[in-house]
Amino acid sequence: MKAAIVGGGVIGGGWAARFLLNGWDVAVFDPDPEAQRKIGEVIENARRSLPSLYDRSLPEEGQLIFHASLSDAVQGAAWIQESVPERLELKHKVLGNLTDLAQSDAVIGSSTSGFKPSELNRDGGRAIVAHPFNPVYLLPLVELVGEKSETERAANILRDIGMYPLIVRKEIEAHIADRLLEAVWRESLWLVKDGIATTAEIDEAIRMGFGLRWAQMGLFETYRVAGGEAGMKHFMAQFGPALEWPWTKLMDVPEFTEDLVDLIAGQSDTQSGHMSIRELERLRDDNLVGLLRSLKKSGSGAGGVISSHESALPHSASASLPITGDRQIPQSWTDYNGHMNEAYYLEAGAAATDRFMELIGADADYVAAGQSYFTVENHLRYLDELKEGERLIITTQVLEGEGKRMKLFHFLKNADSKLAATMETLLLHVDLNSRSSCPPGANVASRLGTFAAKHKNLPLPEGAGRYVGQRSQVG
Template identity: 70%
Template sequence: MSSDGPSKVAIIGGGVIGGGWAARFLLNGFDVSVFDPDPEAERKIGEVIANARRSLPALYDKPLPVEGALTFCDTLEEAVCEAIWVQESVPERLALKHETHAAISAAAGKGAIIGSSTSGFKPSELNEKGARAIVAHPFNPVYLLPLVELVGDKATCEKAAEILRSIGMYPLTVKKEIDAHIADRLLEAIWRESLWLVKDGVATTEDIDEAIRMGFGLRFAQMGLFETYRIAGGEAGMKHFMAQFGPALSWPWTKLMDVPEFNDELVGLIAGQSDAQSGAKSIRELERERDDNLVGILRALKVSDNASGKVVSAHEADLVVSGERDGLPVTLNRQVPSSWTDYNGHMNETFFLEAGSKATDGFMALIGADAAYIASGLSYFTVESHVRYLNEVHEGDRLTATSQLLSGQGKKMHLFHRLFRGDGELAATVETLLLHTDLKARRTCVPEGEVAEKLAEFERIHSGFDADGAGRFVGERPGSR
């Protein structure tokens, strides 16, 4: 975004992909204008954005930027006016794309990036009538999956990649233009083979889905194809794998160059099995289930700083927790993910303690005991905690914490965190005692320098604040002492 305020992005075509683009940009602080002649476009995009608001912030332990403004426009020209990025997501018909890009090129600013969500067409095909588009091909749901395949003019792709990284996406520049780019060519191979397996009665749609999600799909999520096969080669690595399994490529295992006829019989067979497999749930229910699972997988990969989780971590590093509440520093500001809730439908007690731990991390960063400090061999270890549960917290609630330093004398750091729901109600308090530790010697020691100075300053400032609830024993009631 520019220093003068939110930058504007235009979305042309508001289906599932266009709506996903709108959500990704909007929730990362961009103003978004949409043009789609479909009279149901506003409702459809609104439902996609509602799903995104529920899931995307749950990936992060910091707040996303203030949401941008969403505008639905009556004309394409109104939508693209002053936009720094125009994303076309109309149906995959080349004549329609030519018509749309001619209008975009005529109306958009000269410096605007014009991207196409096309899954198959090459830039040379999109631009053969004078347009200036690049391919910016995302994956559904766009607001959660980070990959965007970029194809086209090198300078424009580099500029596009910078913006995409700023909204938490992973731009992959395709080195040569080719039909269907990279990922869809791989998916097409699996799709073709799956159609034959169903048609020939070898497997049902559910069998195939189980084979993927119970097996190689889990490996691919964090290692991809070649790294997975490298491990399959054992200590001898990729050369051994290829020598052992290479001959199988000449065996008649697949029908990749042959496609079953798409007649009514095959369509009915596939559709009927799919209805039996998933028809009990609505599309919205399936989308929410998908999003919750993706958030869980992405957060797990974020912990290991691996694959797509590394993209989330890099984006989160640019997000900021700041501000004050009631004179105390805000050290946690995040959305409660579905994985933090239990069978009662509210936030599980375990995660109140995790929230307190994250607030402690936030306070440590304020006094200079940050990642660099820990890397130098010094940190704080928690030795005791006490949580009071005061109000229910539910999935999707905003959870904010303030931190009060009760004591920073000697080796000790005694903190009192207050956890607030988005409606302002106090949900819990977390009191915690930590000891400053030399990580190399594995012994406690007294902090020095900037950390000691900031502790003394915070203790002086916070000494005048009340700390109702601190110092209690478990089960204590008013007047029991």
């Protein structure tokens, strides 16, 4: 599949990265002579952060090509994303050209944060609004506005690249999210102008408090909880009268004078001027990866989108030993030395055990039905360093697979097939109701037996059966 990106700023670069890292070929058209450098830097940030959200490898990266002409860029593209500056006359010109040049079944999306489709298409365009949020390669939300059949078709494509399409019911200026942000922005400007708070203090109020709640629950669910056992109705009855109090200045906007601009800019420089924009982007991305991975564990908010997308990613296959892990090492797995922390070798090996259990049928449904394997003993050997962003591939050999016992040997290697660790794992099959060991079900026993028979004639791995402190022959 091919996507064409028209306009290579921060948003256009983010779109390029999102498609590219999900296996699409990406063509870029931007007359800015610095476009290739700027987009390249955005994609480099995406390469270190987006795969860190997943415990499975993303598709093989697509091909990135920069074109000098718009017609060459959009030729054969299934998705065309316009991300030029927010000037309506410019968008009219670009979208009109895209309508003439694009294939008839191509989706044409506009990244506009404020214009409606009826405004965008006034001069012959056929675009829908596809408004994302920065960084596009990490944040899943994209607001879709336009003709129903076209937005639904677009939504299916976006889900396949790990995004959360929100179809807006009626077209309105600034759609949904930016209208909410505008309200907070206006009130914040007044708080700074009136000397109530600085830019840094307002940011602290958001990120130390309600911002954390919003990340998992949004607005209305947060207030439902605030209503206690009586729920939203009680909350509305208790706090609804406050809507009539003069708490906000949302119907009024402070005059945008040079003094106000200098005040805001000066405070912002004091707050964050010690870091470059690229450093701030990497800090933002690392924080988002941590938050999103936490949400992924519970399936809450954007974490549920990542889990759903990950489940649709194909598992790697091997002709000899099954691949039970294939992922990029996330930033959160590294320590002060810049290397993968020893605890995460165990986590990676445990995930490989879970994957092998799925391969033999001891999956989530099997566990829900009342049976599983419990780990009895692990033995880990740390043989080499693994670093942030490296690809980690795990293969598994069955050393024992009869009766109640299952013994696995995991090989943890980097992308160059250099052995970084081994983990030997002994498990017992357990009845979850009686909490006692028992033989596995027939289907699981049969699949495990098949693997055990295939691996029986393989050499015993170096390090199998080791004890702590035994002299290693590797090195």
